[in-house]
Amino acid sequence: MPNPTHIQGVSISALADEFGTPLYIYDGEKITSQVKTLQEAFSAVPLKIKFATKALSNINILKLIRKAGAGIDAVSIEEVKLGMMAGYSAEEIMYTPSGVAFEEIQEAVNLGIMINLDSLPLMEQFGQVYSNSVAACIRINPHIMAGGNLKISTGHKESKFGISIEQLPQILEAVAKYKLQIIGLHIHTGSDILDAEVFLRGGNVLFEAAVQFPDLKFLDFGGGFKVAYKPNDIATDVMEVGKKVGEAFQSFCKQYGRQLELWLEPGKFLVSEAGYLLVKTNVVKESTSVTFVGVDTGLNHLIRPMMYDAYHSLYNLSNPEGKKAKYNVVGYICETDTIASHRELNEVKAGDLLVIKNAGAYGYSMASNYNSRLRPAEVLIWEGQARQIRKREKFEDLIRNQEILEF
Incomplete structure (x- = not known):
């Protein structure tokens, strides 16, 4: 190019x-076309895109992404508020914290934002305060090494993110103890993922866990699509990923007995090349x-x-x-x-x-x-x-x- x-x-x-100078310049048409590309790639499933706000949090970029039909994933209460300033409703925002103070969780709940529970202690606190009165999602660590390098790999066994899939019994125990209303399961294995098989491996972890949760509305596959950085660099074939993951997802939904939504959390894919x-x-x-x-x-x-x-x-x-x-x-x-x-x-x-x-x-x-x-x-x-x-x-x-x- x-x-x-x-x-x-x-x-x-x-x-x-x-x-x-120096000056950051963003091509708005490229951003919206990337949203459309993902929508096309996953057109066979009920898709919701949640832009990873941490990638580029300018309010005007968030407004543009909302115009293109995507929600957002926030990792701080400040990102939640930026999203709401950009016009997002609470229902269009997912909040995925990592080791934050519980007061921040409470502030997000008071704003009507769904929480992605990423630790067993947080599940305990959340259950003690809210029981089944507030719907939530659970972030699972699938123990999958993926991504361009260790610093951007978030789903391996020693990653701080999410609750180990090996702790599923403890997750289910906390859910039952506090009658938690769990409507989503989430994984994110890393960034710069090329192979559809990595997404499928993550999907299988989600599918195997999901049968233990009868009230799910969505499964969140995270993000991590690779973009081209060097001349002749290889990027993720999102059409292939969409086809293979979509087929596996629809097959699972038949087994589950109900149609669920498939969520994605692209960050770099939407804004990097722009x-x-x-x-x-x-x-x-x-x-x-x-x-x-x-x-x-x-x-x-x-x-x-x-x-x-x-x-x-x-x-x-x-x-x-x-x-x-x-x-x-x-x-x-x-x-x-x-x-x-x-x-x-x-x-x-x-x-x-x-x-x-x-x-970007x-x-x-x-x-x-x-x-x-x-x-x-x-x-x-x-x-x-x-x-x-x-x-x-x-x-x-x-x-x-x-x-x-x-x-």
């Missing part, structure tokens, strides 16, 4: 002039062994390469026809801060604009003020227009909540 100079007819370089981080080159610095391209961003804005060893394609927007050379693209943070190593780019000069691709998921949402740097602006391209959806931070924002003492 060629490196874009325009998004929906909007010049990327003109965005740098209008909004400055996002670009536009940066400016500050300096081109040659050493005896490598040429560094220093840009006006770093791990404070895009931590994935440093935290997950994630690969992000990038290109020189300012010199698309220039002679190729290899560079290390590095940030301006006082830390090991390498965005790309030994990467072949068209010749880069100070002042050139570089575009970092696949920056876990880019801005994991950004920080490390080194007391300011976070960038965000722009959404929708219906051929660029709209700023978050202002660039100013120094005043950095100190807004500090109490300045006299010494």
Whole structure:
């Protein structure tokens, strides 16, 4: 796929002039088309999509995803509130906490949000307070190793997430003890999953457990669809996954005796490829062994390469026809801060604009003020227009909540 100079007819370089750099840019049409792709792939089953809000939580992105027909999965009470500000009803939100204070659970219940119970102690507390008065879901750890690397694998035996499938007897004991109203079961094995067989293995864990729960309304298969990061990279064939998982799901529903809903929680799949981080080159610095391209961003804005060893394609927007050379693209943070190593780019000069691709998921949402740097602006391209959806931070924002003492 060629490196874009325009998004929906909007010049990327003109965005740098209008909004400055670094700048997060999102292609709204790509986001909505990804929702439609999943809806098509799973068209044979009653499907509900719950966008993993943690991937990109700007209220305007949430509004756009709601417009496309998807709900959300929240992992904090703040994400729940962002979703409600974006227009989601309580029924369209699932709350999947991980080791949070029970007061946060109570706040979500008071808002009418369904809780995804992820530990036996939480089941006990929930049962003591609510008994069967509030419907809930249970997150099961299926003991399946899957995903691009250990840091994004969430369903293996030593993962903190969910309740071990080997503890199913204790789960059933708690359900019976407190007469819990369990209407859903959930798993999530990790991210960057290619093979439909992994989803089917997870599905079999759900199916075997589900027969013990007579009042289910849905089974949640989580997310984890892989997107392409490198040229000629392999992505999840969601049509194949939809066909195979859909067939297995419908077969189970016949065995269960009632049609259930199939839920999915895509995050990266919906927004990753829609996002670009536009940066400016500050300096081109040659050493005896490598040429560094220093840009006006770093791990404070895009931590994935440093935290997950994630690969992000990038290109020189300012010199698309220039002679190729290899560079290390590095940030301006006082830390090991390498965005790309030994990467072949068209010749880069100070002042050139570089575009970092696949920056829509876990880019801005994991950004920080490390080194007391300011976070960038965000722009959404929708219906051929660029709209700023978050202002660039100013120094005043950095100190807004500090109490300045006299010494």
